[in-house]
Amino acid sequence: MTAAVTDLDRLLSRKSFIELSARERTKALLDAGTWRELLGPFDRLHSPWLEMQDIVPQEDDGVVVARGLIDGQPAVVAGIESAFQGGSMGEIAGMKIAAALDLARQDHERGIPTRPVLLLETGGVRLQEANLGLAVIAEIHAAIIALRPHVPVVGIIAGLVGCFGGMSLAAALCSHLIVTPQARLGMNGPEVIEQEAGIAELDASDKRLIWSLIGGEQRAAVGLVDQLVEDDADAIAEAVRAAFRAGQPDSYRSQQIPQFLARLVAIDPALVTDGPALRALWGKGEQA
């Protein structure tokens, strides 16, 4: 009985991370009282391209960059706001992330151990900014690779938008990737696959199917992410602190080329490989 009551209290008091806006998410990760925003909405750094296409821009272009402390150490958190243009990466939005990562690298070169965290809630490139968006995503990739020898780059996919397109590559480059069960991670989003390959190939409205293929639990089970955490702001903040305490991984997923090629070879393309089959094939959390 007491246990049940405690459970109810826990349910009532749980603070959902998914519920939070990008700005609130960055706050939730930084030590209390240390949060300050760089290039906030009042700096009026918005996309010059959206208005030309009759889209109301946002004064932070959908990315919140915040500085503060994590576990008492200097940190920078870049959070993508999925409520603005689906978290898409335009020129300004993407450059805010790339520059934050680059400045963190410069910090390390000057002996300041800045901890970088990325909140990857994004459909990928912003179609209205096409090539500029793609170029800046490539800059983010390069910046992650340049920074990660200095300090773990921690990525978080919480949901519900998920992380897709070029930014799914950014997620894959992170030193430590944290997801919730509500997260999704994939190159093409389900709707894109359905549109391109037909509903017989993938029914994007079949949520159970989608999550069984690219959901947080599945991605954790096949070792494509490092940690599965429930949707609780405190639990996620603790997971971030723990990731920095753990330090550098033995090797990066993006360097495990032979291992991943071997995984692909193990798949028979003549067979339909669903979520459970892939778990059986690739094993739980198998990593080189």
Next chain:
Amino acid sequence: MVQSLDTGTAPRSWNKRGQDKARRLAAVAPWLSGKVLPSSRIVEALEVLVHSGDRVALEGNNQKQADFLSRSLAEVDARKIHDLHLLISSISRREHLTLFEKGIARKVDFAFAGPQSLRVAQLLEDRKLEIGAIYTYVELYARMFVDLTPNIALVCAEKADAQGNLYTGPNTEDTPTIVEATAFRQGIVIAQVNELTDELPRVDIPGSWIDLVVVADRPFAIEPLFTRDPRIINELQILMGMMVIRGIYERHGVTSLNHGIGFDTAAIELLLPTYGASLGLKGKICRNWTLNPHPTLIPAIESGWVESVHCFGSEVGMEDYIRARPDVFFTGHDGSLRSNRVLCQLAGQYGVDLFIGSTLQMDPDGNSSTVTMGRLAGFGGAPNMGHDPKGRRHSTPAWLSLITADSEVVRGRKLVVQLAETYQKGGEPVIVESLDAVQVGKNANMPVAPVMIYGDDVSHVVTEEGIAYLFKADGIEERRAAIAAVAGATPVGLKANPRKTEDLRQRGIVAYPEDMGVRRGDAKRSLLAARSIEELSAWSGGLYQPPARFRTW
């Protein structure tokens, strides 16, 4: 015995219906084993059992559907069977209208046509379909016992035994009523079942009321219509929910009630264990419900707010949870829910303190309707739940609290509350000068405009601006002023006179959030006891198993 005056003719038969039924059943007798008809014979059997011009009650409500029988009826030869008169509570499947396109059916009496409402309007215009009336559920069933008794009833159940006893499972809903109206006036009752079994978990309908049982090609169709994903509840709805709890439930001491199926009422359900508890209202309000098993009620049940829930129907995914909470829900000796739409409607009309629901349009007099241009949707049960039944005689504190007259002979009122955000998405005002329903009624040659809830039945209107206590308003002008005072920036609201509004607030006929101690800034999603379907599932200890479309994990 009275002799026929007209010598030469046989004495009048008083059992023509029974004889007709016997003749029809004799024609299919060779195909039956007991009461069971082989599924492959269903179309043939319908061509023999159903005669042109028959009144056919087709079980199809907004939840379960006798879809094997409706699909089979759509396959009969229209040269043999035509001009049927369908009685159907909810026109929701494609084949329901195929019956009219093929000429198998001509006339229909119905209560709701949600997803098929556009096609109904088109068939009506093409003169392929004739509408008897658009009802509420209970009116349609009532007429089955008066002048629209079915010749044939096509119903569905989960299981049957060889004697034709039926187990409906949690979705008993309308089946006993349709069967009773048909069986006891010598109509033919055909039941589709998911499976035949030797032993039923319980008997919901006795076999002697059933003539034929046929196993369906697939389990009957059922829709999770009452599941509202808490993720979609917005802060305006939370603000309105807080006002309802404070300004209506607490103020009038509402202990028994029915909720509509909107997100705003779902918000109220999810605010009880948090905001409601902070006001110390647990046990004082919202104890007894006439309500489908809404998943959003789980946190209130789990935290001890809810004494009882009687259900119109069931809800997909709630079966195991209900089975584990028999103190709260009406369940059979087998443990599963027993729902009953007509009895729950009756309970919701006469037994409860309050009905609350949302609308898509409201006029300056408080008349409301969900009918909009080009859609002939009907209202299901809302008009019956959402009115003040003048035949009520028992009193409760809430009912008595609406007495305003000072006289020896007075009566109380049921609380009928309409919720309306002043603007819909897309910038359409909800409070309008004239309901679309008026024009729709004219276009469809309806004798009266299809109003869902009449203004004179509405006791309270709640918008994000505040509450209009219409029952306290003196005369039509004051009612209009009270509605305008909470109508925000709609054309109706802009005409509100600030001095009059101030007077109404002074006299307690209009209350804004600050008047009832509700802080707008507190209306945050974090105030919801569950913010997602997975949290509802967690509240239920995993007993609530949401349908696939609601899963985001």
